Amino acid sequence: MxxxxxxxxxxxxxxxxxxxxxxxxxxxxxxxxxxxxxxxxxxxxxxxxxxxxxxxxxxxxxxxxxxxxxxxxxxxxxxxxxxxxxxxxxxxxxxxxxxxxxxxxxxxxxxxxxxNVKMTGDFRIRYKHQSDAFTRNGGNNVSSDQFQYRMRLRANAYINDKTKAVLGVSTNNKTFFDGDNTTAADKDTNSIFVDDAYVTSDLTKNFNVKAGRWDFYNLGNGLGLQYGDVFEAMQGQYKLGNFTLTGGFGEFKEGAGYTGYYKDGDGNIVYNNNTFNHTTPITTTTPNGVTTNTHSLVGVQTGYGEIEGAFNKVGFGVYYNAFNDSVAKTQNLSKIIGGYAKFQLGNQWNLIGDYQKVKKQTTSATDDDANLWGAKLSYGAAAFNKTGSWDAWLEYINADPNALYGSTNSWRQANLLDNVKSWGVGVDYTIGKNVMFSVMQSFASSLKDSSYGTKDPNEETRAQFVFVF
Structure with a gap:
C-alpha cells in the first residue's frame, strides 16, 4: 500500500x-x-x-x-x-x-x-473484405480488401459545474495499403477536420441545451442504420421522470451518396457509392432499364423531435424528422418517422428493434416511400475499462430500395443496408484496458427487390482494434 x-x-x-x-x-x-x-x-x-x-x-x-x-x-x-x-x-x-x-x-x-480542460481521444485500425465492393485509384481498380485507420482528439473544457465546451478533430477514415502512388502529403491534404465544436449546458435540473457541431447524431437513437455522423444543430432536451423529450433544428454535414447499385465484372449494376455535389444528384440506370437518383443527407436541414421512455428493463422512443429545404427536395426526401424498443432479458441478454418509414416528396416506380428496420440481440457487455469483458451479438436488417440516405452508424458497407435482407454476427473483446478487438460477419444477404438489381450483395467481413485514451 x-x-x-x-x-x-x-x-x-x-x-x-x-x-x-x-x-x-x-x-x-x-x-x-x-x-x-x-x-x-x-x-x-x-x-x-x-x-x-x-x-x-x-x-x-x-x-x-x-x-x-x-x-x-x-x-x-x-x-x-x-x-x-x-x-x-x-x-x-x-x-x-x-x-x-x-x-x-x-x-x-x-x-x-x-x-478544467481534459484531453481524450481514440484510434481505430480496421480491415474490411467484400468482393467487388471497394474502389481505389480513382475507381480504376476493384479490390475486395481495405485497410483503414482513424484518429480523433477531444478537448473537454469544463466552464462551470453546469456548462461544458468540446472541441474535437478527426482524420476521418484513411485508407492505406491501397496501391495508390499518391504521396502522403498530397493524399492527406485537408483530411483533418473539426468534427466537434459545441457547448452544452444544464439550464435547470431537468433542462439541457446543446449548440454547435458534434461528431455523432444518431437519427432516432436506435440502431443508427440511417445516420450516425457529423451534425450541426441547436437542441433542447427536457427530462421528466422516466421520459426524455428532445427537439431541435440542424443540418447533416457528412455522408456519401447511395444508390444501392454497383457495376460488377459482368456489367451488372449491383451497388454504386458516389462522391458528388449533393445539390446535383447522379442518375443511375440499371441493366433492366430502372433509373434512380443517388441520395444523400449532406447539406439537408431537418427539424426533429423525439420522445423516449425508460422503465426498469424496457426502453423505447418515437421520433420524427422533417425535411423541407431545397436540398431535401432535390433529394426527394420529405420526412422520416420511426421508433425503437429496447429490452433487457435477464442480466446478460439485450434486444433492440428499430423501424423507420422514409417518406418521399414525390413517389414513383423508381423512388417510392421506403421501410427500413432492423433488430439486434446481444449477450454480455464489452467495456474499455474492464479487461476480459466481452459481448457477442446477432442482427437482422431489412431495407426497401432507396431507403438509405446518410452516413450510417452501422458497421456495414452501404450496399448491405439498401434493398437488402441480411443477417450479421459479431464479437467484441477487451484485450487490455482501453483496447478492444472486434470482428463482424454478414451472412444470408440477398436483394429484397430483384427489379432494382441483378445480383445479391457479397458478404462482408470486418475486424478492428480500437484504442481509447
Missing part, C-alpha cells in the same frame, strides 16, 4: 506541480527535509492538504479514502502526464475504483477545481 501511494504522489507531483517556490504550508516539514520540495509542490497543486491544513504528518498511514482523493486529483491532470505516469494513475484508479465511485459528484468537483 505504501509503495502504491508513494508512486501516486510521485506521478501526481510530476503531473500537477505548478510552482517550485511556493510557501511551505506545513509546520512539520523543515526546509532541509529530503521531501520538502515534493511536499510543497504537491500542496501547491492541491493534491494533498495535510491534517487541518497545518500538519503534513508524513509518518501517518493514510486511509484508502484519502488515497482515492489523491488519485482523483491526479486523474484531473491526465492531460499533462507522460505515458508512464498515465499507466501508474490508471493502476491506482483500478486499485481504488470502489472508493472513487463512492466519491460521486465530489470527484467531478475536484476535477473542475484542479484542471
Amino acid at each position: 505504501k509503495k502504491k501511494i508513494l508512486a501516486s504522489l510521485v506521478a501526481t507531483m510530476a503531473v500537477g506541480a505548478t510552482c517550485a517556490f511556493a510557501a511551505n504550508p506545513f509546520v512539520d516539514v523543515p526546509t532541509d527535509s529530503w521531501a520538502y520540495k515534493s511536499v510543497v509542490e504537491l500542496a501547491d497543486a492541491g493534491v494533498i492538504q495535510g491534517v487541518d491544513g497545518t500538519y503534513f504528518q508524513g509518518n501517518r498511514n493514510i486511509t484508502r479514502y484519502e488515497a482515492a482523493e489523491m488519485t482523483a486529483k491526479a486523474m484531473a491532470h491526465m492531460d499533462k502526464a507522460s505515458v508512464e505516469q498515465r499507466a501508474m494513475i490508471n493502476k491506482l484508479a483500478d486499485e481504488y475504483a470502489d472508493e472513487l465511485n463512492s466519491l460521486g459528484v465530489r470527484v467531478s468537483n475536484l476535477e473542475q477545481k484542479v484542471g
Whole structure:
C-alpha cells in the first residue's frame, strides 16, 4: 500500500506541480527535509492538504479514502502526464475504483477545481473484405480488401459545474495499403477536420441545451442504420421522470451518396457509392432499364423531435424528422418517422428493434416511400475499462430500395443496408484496458427487390482494434 501511494504522489507531483517556490504550508516539514520540495509542490497543486491544513504528518498511514482523493486529483491532470505516469494513475484508479465511485459528484468537483480542460481521444485500425465492393485509384481498380485507420482528439473544457465546451478533430477514415502512388502529403491534404465544436449546458435540473457541431447524431437513437455522423444543430432536451423529450433544428454535414447499385465484372449494376455535389444528384440506370437518383443527407436541414421512455428493463422512443429545404427536395426526401424498443432479458441478454418509414416528396416506380428496420440481440457487455469483458451479438436488417440516405452508424458497407435482407454476427473483446478487438460477419444477404438489381450483395467481413485514451 505504501509503495502504491508513494508512486501516486510521485506521478501526481510530476503531473500537477505548478510552482517550485511556493510557501511551505506545513509546520512539520523543515526546509532541509529530503521531501520538502515534493511536499510543497504537491500542496501547491492541491493534491494533498495535510491534517487541518497545518500538519503534513508524513509518518501517518493514510486511509484508502484519502488515497482515492489523491488519485482523483491526479486523474484531473491526465492531460499533462507522460505515458508512464498515465499507466501508474490508471493502476491506482483500478486499485481504488470502489472508493472513487463512492466519491460521486465530489470527484467531478475536484476535477473542475484542479484542471478544467481534459484531453481524450481514440484510434481505430480496421480491415474490411467484400468482393467487388471497394474502389481505389480513382475507381480504376476493384479490390475486395481495405485497410483503414482513424484518429480523433477531444478537448473537454469544463466552464462551470453546469456548462461544458468540446472541441474535437478527426482524420476521418484513411485508407492505406491501397496501391495508390499518391504521396502522403498530397493524399492527406485537408483530411483533418473539426468534427466537434459545441457547448452544452444544464439550464435547470431537468433542462439541457446543446449548440454547435458534434461528431455523432444518431437519427432516432436506435440502431443508427440511417445516420450516425457529423451534425450541426441547436437542441433542447427536457427530462421528466422516466421520459426524455428532445427537439431541435440542424443540418447533416457528412455522408456519401447511395444508390444501392454497383457495376460488377459482368456489367451488372449491383451497388454504386458516389462522391458528388449533393445539390446535383447522379442518375443511375440499371441493366433492366430502372433509373434512380443517388441520395444523400449532406447539406439537408431537418427539424426533429423525439420522445423516449425508460422503465426498469424496457426502453423505447418515437421520433420524427422533417425535411423541407431545397436540398431535401432535390433529394426527394420529405420526412422520416420511426421508433425503437429496447429490452433487457435477464442480466446478460439485450434486444433492440428499430423501424423507420422514409417518406418521399414525390413517389414513383423508381423512388417510392421506403421501410427500413432492423433488430439486434446481444449477450454480455464489452467495456474499455474492464479487461476480459466481452459481448457477442446477432442482427437482422431489412431495407426497401432507396431507403438509405446518410452516413450510417452501422458497421456495414452501404450496399448491405439498401434493398437488402441480411443477417450479421459479431464479437467484441477487451484485450487490455482501453483496447478492444472486434470482428463482424454478414451472412444470408440477398436483394429484397430483384427489379432494382441483378445480383445479391457479397458478404462482408470486418475486424478492428480500437484504442481509447
